[in-house]
Amino acid sequence: MIRTLLISVTSAACLSAAAHAQQIVEASDGGVVTGYVSASGITRLRFTSDAAASVQMAEGGEGAGFSLQHEPATGDLYLTLGRLPRQGEAIGAASFFVTTRAGYTYQVELAAKATPSTQIEVRNPDLARRQTEQALSETSLDDAVVALTRAMWAGALLDGYEIKRPVVRERAAGTLRLAVRATYESDALQGRVLMARNPSRGDAPARSRLFRTWSQPRMKTGLEPPRHPVRRV
Structure with missing residues (x-):
């Protein structure tokens, strides 16, 4: 120095x-x-x-x-x-x-x-502004999705995202009951934290189409919900 x-x-x-x-x-x-x-x-x-x-x-x-x-x-x-x-x-x-x-x-x-x-x-x-915007748009989508997924899993804040926590209202998705616990929104991506509940006596399969159709995501990220059965709770 x-x-x-x-x-x-x-x-x-x-x-x-x-x-x-x-x-x-x-x-x-x-x-x-x-x-x-x-x-x-x-x-x-x-x-x-x-x-x-x-x-x-x-x-x-x-x-x-x-x-x-x-x-x-x-x-x-x-x-x-x-x-x-x-x-x-x-x-x-x-x-x-x-x-x-x-x-x-x-x-x-x-x-x-x-x-x-x-x-x-x-x-x-x-x-200069255009080049900055272009650089941001060329940021790896995979990296952005990983950061968003980690934040949603931990319930943490994430720069550039607005977090909304609506009143929990369950809706039917096949034999499951789904509810939005939180929504992460930015100009490019939107993530939703879903709570799945199985009210039936046995196990119920969790198909990815149920989650996509019900939540209507803005962008397909390539992430798939789990395919293992959801047990009754």
Whole structure:
């Protein structure tokens, strides 16, 4: 820990200079990316967790314009001054549209600035949110079912689930009497804790179809109720 703190302190001066050359811009689909572009060096434009796919850039105009190169491997864009300005000639700003591989389009408006090479990082909060939701949706269903089953068996709380404990009302399911003791509900799964009672004198078979038909689950998880007979209680 001490070594890490010492490194952080000695690097602070270097980091401040590097951070000045790094521009971070947040923009949503159809939004405008603003900032500055180096008039004397190279400006790198990159997209967090995304990549530029196509660029529409106007040619000509007044003043010394910028040229743009697309790096296919990374999807980054590199802007450089097209030519040295003539005596008294203004340096034109960079203005173009970018469409990314994720399907987002941005309007880029960058003013020229007398600064060394710089970097611009575009972050889209909608893309980050979409990737998070996708990662959650790709979570193993088996893992989710196991966690839900364990919580229901133990009668424990489970993050992301609302637990309801209704008034116990028995209903007939074949020769058995079933009642819901608790319901675990989330956006993706629903689990029900059932109590089975056999009021007859002998044993009664517990068929999986009785449980599925009676409880009407939202999603089939592959879990089957026990097939052994339910004894009279």
